[in-house]
Amino acid sequence: MARTHEFRFSGNPDFDFEIRTTIGQAFSGAADIGEVLAAVEGIGEKDHDGWFRAWLALGDRVAAQGEASAQAGHSASGASAYLRAASYYASAVNAVASLPSEDELLPTFRKHRAAWDSWVDLVDLDIARVDIPYEDTTMPGYLFRAPGSATEKRPALVVVNGSDGALTSLWSSAVSGALRRGYHALVFDGPGQQSMLFEHDLPFRPDWEAVLTPVLDFVLGQPGVDPDRVALYGISQGGYWVPRALAFEHRFAAAIADPGVVDVSTSWTDHLPANMRKLLDEGEDAKFDRDMEFGMKFSHDLASTWRFRARPYGTTGYAETLRAVLQYTVEKVAGQITTQLLITDPEHEQFWPGQSERLAAAAPSVSTLTRFTAAEGADFHVQPLARALTEQRMFDWLDERLGR
Incomplete structure (x- = not known):
């Protein structure tokens, strides 16, 4: 039965998606739905400071619970609280995007990483902190x-x-799904991501094979890893990083793009008025920057979001940023992919609509497209309220490709 209306947790679409993403992590222990909904209740759709403060306060409160449990010798309870606190601090980090300045960014990120590391130390899992060689x-x-x-x-x-x-x-x-199925798993911060950006100011790069090749070399050197069964998963913009790398790095046994992203720039350029796109196409960068600067004066939200989203690209001017983002495409190289590739395709994808199908069409001999629908509660970018269903489909596919 099709939905007749769309339920929203907030009238602000960014707030709504953040809530969905966070409570969707509850099935793996990284959130508790009640405490999230209680924390954000009543926050106005334009109250950006209140939005940030709510997530920060929730992270502080739950982290304090974790510390108290850990000190009392209750390691399982302490680990649970620290994992949830890390998740809430991560939402606070994202909320900095709409604040007037980024002064809160680094302190909040460090709280997030401290909570995560406290979970790593307490949880009953075999986890090693590693440093992966990358250039210099x-x-x-x-x-x-x-x-x-x-x-x-x-x-x-x-x-x-x-x-x-x-x-x-x-x-x-x-990761949680991988461990339950007997896989080892590796997570890391690459250039432009989290600690590599916030603490080392290292920006994105479009040629992600330069990142994943040394990562794969590192994994293959670890004891207990089957070298013929190393798989790759990328989420959100990772749906670009993965196929881009696979076009040049062919040693992965199978891969998943969640969702598929052919051209990162469309999430930026599709919102440009025709006259602004014309200026960009004609190389009128000074005029483009002038008009963008004028427009930003009338929208605090847009200006803050632009600044936050542009930072990982290591650029300054508006036109310079868009020219950098335009390099993030696999349009001409997707045909070089030889690795079997599962591509998720959620209904109502709001950031890169239609691109999962485009990626599958660009690499038809290796691609498997799996659709997620609103009727399943699995719509929107990365299926935020259907992560258990997503996990089931992608690991069933992966197990079959790896002969498990």
Whole structure:
């Protein structure tokens, strides 16, 4: 039966999606639905400061619960609270995007990472902090080893984040499911992501194979990893990172793009008026920047969001940023992919509509498209309220491809 109306947690679509994303992590222990809904209740759709403060206060409160439980010797309760606190702090980090300045960004991010690390230390799992060699530096990561895997080689899943996701979201989207099915899993911050951006000011790069090739080399060097069964998963903008890397790095046994992204720039350029796109296409960067600057004066929300979203690209001017984003496309290289690829395709995809189908059409011999619908409660970008269903479909597919 089709829905006759759409329920919203907030009249602000960004707030609504954040709530959906956070409570969708409850099935893996990274949220508790009641405390989330109580914390955000009554926040006006334009109250950006109140929105940030609500998530920060919730993170502080739940982290304090974690500390109290841990100090009293209740490690399981402490771990549970710290994981939820890390998730709530991650939402607070995202909420900084709509504040007048980014002064709160680094302190809030460090609270998020401290809560995550406290969970890592307390939870009854085999997790190692790792440093992955990358050019002249290293990328921080966490290697999760499958339970009971000391005497046999297991498949491994490399998990790739999107443009602004936190490690807690990767636990919910892929890692917890991987461990329950006997996979090792690796999460990491790549260039432009989380700690690599906030603490080291290292921006995105379009040629993500330069990131994933050393990551794969690292994983293949770990004891207990079956070298013929290393798979790859990317969420949100990771749906671009994954196919881009696969066009050049062919050693992964199978991969998942959740969802498929052919051209990152459309989430930026589709909102431009025709006259502004004309200026950009004709190379009138000075005029483009002048008109954008004028328009930003009338929209605090847009100006704050632009600043936050542009930062990972390492650019300054408006036209410069869009020219950088336009490089993030797999249109001309998707045909080079030889790895079997599962592509999620949610109904009502709001950021890259139609692109999952485009990616499947660009690499037809290796692609499997799996649709998610509103009737299943599985619509919107990355199926935020249907992560258990997503997990079931993607791991069933992955198990079959890896002969498990």
